[in-house]
Every structure is written in structure tokens, then in C-alpha cells.
Amino acid sequence: MTTPSPSTSSAAASAHERVLILDFGSQTAQLIARRVREAGVFSMLIRPDTPAAEIAARKPKGIILSGGPASVYDPGAPTCDPAIFDLGIPILGICYGMQITGKILGATVAKADHREFGRAAMHVKDRAGLLHALPEHATVWMSHGDQVTLDNAPADLKAATTILASTPTCPLAAIRIARPARPAGPASKPALTFYGVQFHPEVTHTPQGAEILENFLYEVCHCRGDWQMADYLQSTIAQIRQQVGTDRVLCGLSGGVDSSVVAALLHKAIGEQLTCVFVDNGLLRANERHFVEHTFRDHFHIDLVTADAEAAFLADLAGITDPQIKRTRIGHRFITVFNEEAAKVVAAKGGQVKFLAQGTLYPDVIESGHGHAGTSAGIKLHHNVGGLPKDLAFSLIEPLRDLFKDEVRKLGEVLGLPEKLVWRHPFPGPGLAVRVLGEVTREKLDILRACDQILLDEITAAGEYRRTSQVFAVLLPVRSVGVMGDGRTYDSTIALRAVTTEDFMTADWARLDYDLLARISNRIINEVRGINRVVYDISSKPPATIEWE
Numbered sequence: 001m002t003t004p005s006p007s008t009s010s011a012a013a014s015a016h017e018r019v020l021i022l023d024f025g026s027q028t029a030q031l032i033a034r035r036v037r038e039a040g041v042f043s044m045l046i047r048p049d050t051p052a053a054e055i056a057a058r059k060p061k062g063i064i065l066s067g068g069p070a071s072v073y074d075p076g077a078p079t080c081d082p083a084i085f086d087l088g089i090p091i092l093g094i095c096y097g098m099q100i101t102g103k104i105l106g107a108t109v110a111k112a113d114h115r116e117f118g119r120a121a122m123h124v125k126d127r128a129g130l131l132h133a134l135p136e137h138a139t140v141w142m143s144h145g146d147q148v149t150l151d152n153a154p155a156d157l158k159a160a161t162t163i164l165a166s167t168p169t170c171p172l173a174a175i176r177i178a179r180p181a182r183p184a185g186p187a188s189k190p191a192l193t194f195y196g197v198q199f200h201p202e203v204t205h206t207p208q209g210a211e212i213l214e215n216f217l218y219e220v221c222h223c224r225g226d227w228q229m230a231d232y233l234q235s236t237i238a239q240i241r242q243q244v245g246t247d248r249v250l251c252g253l254s255g256g257v258d259s260s261v262v263a264a265l266l267h268k269a270i271g272e273q274l275t276c277v278f279v280d281n282g283l284l285r286a287n288e289r290h291f292v293e294h295t296f297r298d299h300f301h302i303d304l305v306t307a308d309a310e311a312a313f314l315a316d317l318a319g320i321t322d323p324q325i326k327r328t329r330i331g332h333r334f335i336t337v338f339n340e341e342a343a344k345v346v347a348a349k350g351g352q353v354k355f356l357a358q359g360t361l362y363p364d365v366i367e368s369g370h371g372h373a374g375t376s377a378g379i380k381l382h383h384n385v386g387g388l389p390k391d392l393a394f395s396l397i398e399p400l401r402d403l404f405k406d407e408v409r410k411l412g413e414v415l416g417l418p419e420k421l422v423w424r425h426p427f428p429g430p431g432l433a434v435r436v437l438g439e440v441t442r443e444k445l446d447i448l449r450a451c452d453q454i455l456l457d458e459i460t461a462a463g464e465y466r467r468t469s470q471v472f473a474v475l476l477p478v479r480s481v482g483v484m485g486d487g488r489t490y491d492s493t494i495a496l497r498a499v500t501t502e503d504f505m506t507a508d509w510a511r512l513d514y515d516l517l518a519r520i521s522n523r524i525i526n527e528v529r530g531i532n533r534v535v536y537d538i539s540s541k542p543p544a545t546i547e548w549e
Contacts, residue, residue, distance in 0.1 A: 016041075016042040016227055016231070017041060017042065017224060017226055018042045018043060018044060018058070018060050018061065019036050019042070019043045019060055019061055019062045019063070019217065019221070019223075020044060020050075020058060020060040020062075020064070021033055021036075021044065021045050021046065021063075021065075022047070022050065022064070022065050022066060023047070023048060023066050024048050024065065024066050024068030024078045024096050024100070025066075025068040025069055025078065026066045026067035026068050026069070026095070026096070027069075027542060028066075028067065028202050029045055029066040029067070030362075030363070030503070030505045031202040031203065031505060031506070032064055032066055032202040032213075033045055034202075034404055034502075034503050034505070035201075035202050035209070035210060036064070036217065037404070039210070039213060039214045039217050039218075039225065040223070040226070041217050041225060041226075041227050043064075044402065045066075048080050049078070049081065050080075051081050052081040052084045052087055053083075055081075055084060055087065055089075056087050056089075061090075061222070061223050062089060062090045062091070062092065062216065062220065062221035062223070063084060063090070063092070064091070064092045064094065064097070064216075065080065065093040065097025065098070065100065065101065066094055066095075066096070066097055067094050067095035067096045067097060067143070067200060068097075069096075070096065071145070071146055072096070072099050072100050078100075079100055080100060080104075082104050085101070085104065085105070086190065086192070087190070088181075088190030088191060088192075090195075090216070090220045090221045091192075091193070092194075092195045092196070092197070092216045093194065093196040093197070094201065094202070095143065095144055095197070095199070097196070098148060098175070098196030098197060098198055099144075099146055099147075101177075101194060102148035105153075105157055105177070106153050106154045107148050107149065107150055107152075107153045107157060108149045108151060108153065109147070109148055109149075110146065110147065111145060111146060111147075112144070112146060112147040112169065117142060118141070118142065118143075119140070119205060120141075120168075120169075120170070120173075120199065121139060121167060122137070122138045122139070122140045122165050122166070122167050122173050122174075122199070123137060123166055123167070124136050124137070124165045124174075125165055125166070126163070126164040126176070128164075128176070129176060129195065129215065129219050130164065130174065130176065130195040130197075130216055130219070131164050131165060131174060132215045132219050133211065133215075134208050134211065134212070138165075139205075139207055140173070140197075140199035140200075140201075140206045140209075141199055141203050141205035141209075142170070142198065142200075144198055147170055147172065147198065148172050148196070148198070149171075149172070156179075157177070160177050160178055161176070161177050162176045162177075164195075170198050172198065173197065173198050173199060174195070174196065174197045176194070176196075177192060177193075177194040177195075178192070178194075179194075193220065197212070229407065229411050229414050230414055232411070233411060233414050236265065236269075236399050237265070239399075240265070240269040240270065240397065240399065241269055243355075243397065244269075244270055244273065244354075244355060244397070246273070247352060247354045247355060248273050248274070248275060248345065248349070249266060249273060249274050249354075249355040249357050249397060250275055250276075250277055250338060250353055250355070250356050251263050251266055251275070251277065251356075251357040251358075252276075252277060252279065252334070252356070252357070252358055252359075253276040253277065253278045253304070254278070254359075254427065254429070255278070255288055255291055255292040255295070255296075255424075255427075256359070256424065256426060257405075257408060257409060257423075257424050257426065258359030258400060259359040260295075260412070260417065260421055261359065261400065261411055261415065261417065261422075262359045262399060262400060263276050263296065263300075263302060264300070264412070265399055265411070265415060266357055266397075266399075267302055268415065272303065274302065274303065275303045275304075275305060275345050275349075275353075276304045276305070277304075277305050277307060277337075277338060277341045278292050278293070278296075278305070278307070279307045279337050279338075280306060280308050280309060280310060281310060281333075282309075282310030282311075282313055282314055282442065282445065283313060283330075283430065283431030283432045283433045283445065284432070285427065285432070285449060285452060286449045286450070286452070286453045292304075292306075295421065305341055305344070307337050307340070309333070309337050312333055312337070313330065313333055313433075314440065314441075314442060316329045316330070316332075317433060317439070317440040319439060320439065321438045321439055326430060326433050326440070327434070330431075338356060342394075353394070354395055355395050355397050356394035356395070356396055356397070357399070358397070359398075359400055359408075360398045360400060361400055361401070361403060361404065361405060361408065362401065362402055362404055363404065363405070363503075363504050363505055404504070404505075405503060405504045406502060409423065425465070425468075425469070425470045425471060425472075426469075426470050426504070428547055432445055432448055432449070432452075434547055434548070435448060435452075435547070435549070436448055436474075436475045437476055437477045438477035444475055447475060447492070447528060447529075447530050447531065448473060448474075448475045448494075450528045451473040451475070451494045451528050451531065454520060454524050454527065454528070455471060455496060455520055456471065458516060458519055458520045458523065459516075459520075462513070462516050464510075464512065464516070467510075468498050468499065468500055468510045469500050469504070469507065470497070470498070470499050470501075470504075470507075470546055471496075471497065471499075471510075472496075472497055473495065473496055473497070473524075474494070474495040475492060476492065476494070478493045479491060479493070480532065482532030482533060484532065489532045491530050491531055492531055492532075492533075493531070493533040493534070493535060494524055494528075494533070494534050494535070495534075495537050495548070496517070496520065496534060496535070496536050496537065497509075497537045497546070497548070498510035498512055499540075499541070499546055501541075501546075506540075506542065507540060507541040507546050508540045509537060509538045509539060509540055517536060521534040
């Protein structure tokens with residue numbers, strides 16, 4: 001067994017200044033990381049109980065404590081190492097992050113007289129530091145039942161605390177704690193600079209939220225803002241070359257944005273040492289195999305091997321209805337096929353193939369319950385994260401593992417990939433297997449492929465492809481009565497899904513024109529045998545996920 005290597009992406013990111021985010025389980029913790037990166041500073045989520053010594057060793061420019069669903073007094077409520085407040089590193093506490101800080105430092109956290117959920121009018125009293133350049137009256141997004149109060153706080157904490165802003169029902173909507181350094185000696189400690197906000201600056205419902213986070217990064221932490229994709233590209237290429245040496249790399253290429261960017265990145269870094277393997281698993285969109293082979297073999301001149309494995313994948317999925325088992329079996333078969341193709345590459349070209357490259361993204365890691373925070377639930381297994389077998393024969397190279405989707409697109413543009421490829425909608429690693437609900441058969445796949453192609457054709461013709469983030473069809477395990485001509489039908493149902501999103505961590509359903517939906521529905525019912533009903537999914541993420549399985 002070969003032990004997977006450390007993330008190439010994490011190693012490349014380590015060259016940049018960073019802000020660490022202690023994730024206390026907030027649904028918007030990933031948005032904090034995203035907003036910080038948008039401001040030009042690399043950020044990562046870590047466990048809330050990460051020891052202060054480990055945090056100090058990472059040399060962050062700042063620390064952010066996220067919100068969370070718990071009360072600080074709940075049994076087992078997450079907490080942090082109190083020693084982080086003695087590191088001399090600026091800290092921002094958001095909602096629960098402010099409350100757990102108050103508890104640790106000696107303030108009182110109590111049930112508020114009035115819970116605040118939604119927009120609130122905030123009066124800004126002090127524009128120094130965090131609230132620099134904010135208007136006197138600002139709108140913020142609140143989501144809390146507890147509040148921090150200084151009524152019974154130690155005198156030194158009261159003296160060190162400045163109230164920066166308040167709302168009619170939250171006197172301490174934003175605070176600054178400026179504790180001076182203690183004199184030299186056994187009890188010496190560096191100064192503490194802490195800002196706390198009871199609202200959520202990371203969400204778009206706080207209009208000046210981005211400015212508040214930028215103030216923390218640049219006014220308080222004095223960051224340079226060196227998180228740029230061009231610099232990240234160069235550092236990642238250097239890390240890949242160092243990690244790979246003279247060995248060969250196999251790259252799983254699906255034709256989607258993620259794997260395409262990985263392939264282009266690796267080809268730029270190691271050239272002919274790269275062999276891309278496209279697995280035709282029978283779970284692909286219409287004409288996908290031709291698109292991949294033409295684009296990468298004929299246009300980019302990348303060494304590409306196509307593995308025809310449809311029969312094996314469908315045999316593994318026979319009788320399986322549980323989506324997690326589907327993903328796991330697809331992941332196992334995927335690696336088995338790769339092992340077989342690796343042996344062929346070794347025989348044909350000589351030299352040991354030691355590395356497997358994948359297009360794993362940061363949201364994939366988080367949703368699979370493998371995130372740095374350690375508190376995220378396993379929402380769904382991604383076949384290239386939770387579905388990999390323990391006896392993996394390769395060391396992994398995952399250069400996109402720390403990136404969000406839109407960052408991957410930016411990287412693709414820096415690499416010079418064509419716009420049509422860079423802005424292609426995402427396609428799940430398990431393919432149509434997770435869009436055929438219930439057991440997967442070749443007949444169901446063919447029906448779904450035909451419906452999906454009609455949907456994409458009409459969306460593109462209407463000019464909605466770039467205005468939507470992901471569009472696809474789902475074959476439901478539901479049959480219903482219909483009438484065609486003078487005859488009765490009892491056929492299947494197709495659900496249409498179209499969403500808009502910036503980072504794929506949250507998403508809203510797309511408000512497509514009714515006439516467009518009508519054209520899509522009419523074409524599917526008239527042209528695809530076996531379908532007599534079309535429905536439109538109007539669920540947002542959360543509470544739903546983008547994919548159905």
C-alpha cells in the first residue's frame with residue numbers, strides 16, 4: 001500500500017500569508033473562508049480545538065472564530081484553546097465566536113431578551129479598525145439567541161472593551177478588546193487585539209460585510225493580500241515538480257472543469273510524464289467520450305488513454321439503490337480500472353507510475369466530512385474523497401483540494417484553457433448514476449441522457465447557460481398516469497434542476513422563463529419515449545443539496 005502524499009494544493013498555499021478560521025459548526029463557515037480569499041488573503045478552516053501551539057506554528061496573520069449552532073453552555077459545546085488569546089495574533093469572533101471568547105475571558109453569555117434572526121438596524125459608534133469607513137447606520141444579518149454582556153465581567157476586561165456598535169435589542173453588536181501586553185516575567189503575555197461581532201459579515205444580507213472583513217484583514221492584521229491565482233499557479237507547479245520528480249502520473253480525466261484544469265496544470269508542470277485516463281463508465285452525458293478525446297488528444301496533444309469499462313460499472317451497480325453505496329462502488333471500480341490502466345502504461349512506456357491526480361475541490365472535502373474543521377457532517381460521499389479504498393496503489397496529487405469552484409475557473413483561465421471548457425457546468429464524479437434515482441440500468445441511462453441533452457440544448461439556445469451555474473435532469477423512480485392522443489400512458493417522471501451560485505456551498509434555484517420551461521417539457525415528453533411528466537425543482541441549498549443523491 002502506498003500512503004497518500006500530503007495535498008499538493010496545501011503545500012503550495014503554505015507559501016502565502018494566511019488567516020485561519022476555527023470552525024464551530026456554522027453553516028456559513030465556508031463562506032467566511034470564501035470572502036477572505038476574495039479579499040486577497042488565503043484562508044483555511046481548521047478544527048476549533050486545534051492547540052494554540054499548532055496555530056502559532058502555522059504563522060497566521062489573523063484568526064477568525066466562526067459562528068455555530070450551539071449555546072456556549074450546552075453539554076459538549078465546542079470550545080477553543082484559551083491560549084490562542086495569548087499568541088499576540090489579531091482575532092475576530094463572529095456570533096458564537098464572540099460568545100465563546102466572552103465566556104473564556106470572563107464575560108457573561110446569556111439568553112437575550114429578544115432573539116434576533118434576520119436583518120437588523122445597527123448604529124455604529126466607533127469606526128476605528130474593524131468598522132472603518134462604515135456609515136453611521138448599517139444593516140446587518142443577525143442569527144442568535146444568546147448575547148454577551150459585561151455586567152459581571154472582571155474590571156480589567158471591562159476596561160479593555162470598547163463598544164463599537166449596537167442594535168435596539170443587542171447592546172454589544174460589535175466590540176473591540178484591546179488588552180495591553182503584560183510586563184516581562186513568568187506571567188508575561190503579548191497584547192490581545194480582539195474584535196467581536198454578533199452579526200454575520202460573511203453573508204450577502206450584510207451589505208457592508210465584505211468591507212468589514214477587509215478591514216479586519218488590512219486595517220487590523222495588516223495583510224499584504226498576496227493570494228493571486230497567477231502566483232498560486234507558479235507555486236503549485238513547483239510543488240508538483242518537486243513531488244513527482246521523474247516518475248509518471250496518471251490523471252483521471254472526465255472532461256469536466258475540475259479534471260480538465262488538473263490535466264492542463266499537470267501537463268504544464270511535467271509534460272510527457274503525464275498520462276490521462278478517461279474512463280468510459282457508461283454513466284456519461286451524450287457524446288461525452290467524443291468531446292473528451294477530441295479536446296485533449298487531438299487539440300491539446302495530451303497522452304490520453306480511454307478505458308471502456310461500462311459493463312463493469314453497470315454490473316457493480318446492479319440492484320443498488322442507496323446513493324452512498326453507489327458512490328462507494330463507483331469509487332472502488334474507478335481505482336480498479338486505474339490500476340489496470342497503470343499496468344498497461346508501465347508496460348508500454350517503462351517506469352513506475354506512482355501518482356494519481358484528481359480534481360478534488362474544497363467543497364468536496366467539506367461535504368464528505370473530511371474537512372479541516374472536524375465538525376462538519378458527512379452530507380454525501382464524493383467518489384474521489386470518501387469512496388477511495390484503503391489499499392490505494394497510488395500517492396494522491398490533488399492540486400485543487402483547497403480551491404472553491406470559481407477559483408478553479410480562474411486557474412483555468414490563467415492556464416489558457418478555452419472559455420467553453422472553463423465555464424462548463426459541473427458534472428458529478430459518479431456521473432448519471434446519482435441522477436438516476438434508484439437502481440441504475442442502461443435503459444434508464446439512455447432515457448436520462450436524451451432528456452438531459454434536450455434540456456442543455458434549450459438552455460444554451462435561450463442564452464441561459466452562462467447565467468446559470470448548473471443545469472441537469474434527474475430520472476425519478478416515480479410513474480404516473482398520462483394521456484397521449486387517445487391512449488393512456490403510465491410512464492416515468494423527469495425532474496429539471498437549474499441553480500445559480502457563486503461558490504457551490506450555497507445555491508438558489510434559477511428563475512427560468514416559463515416559456516422556456518414549457519419548450520423543454522414539451523420536447524422531452526414528445527421526443528423521449530418512457531416520459532410523460534416533467535417537474536421543476538425549486539429547492540435551494542441549503543436545505544437541499546444541488547444534486548439529488
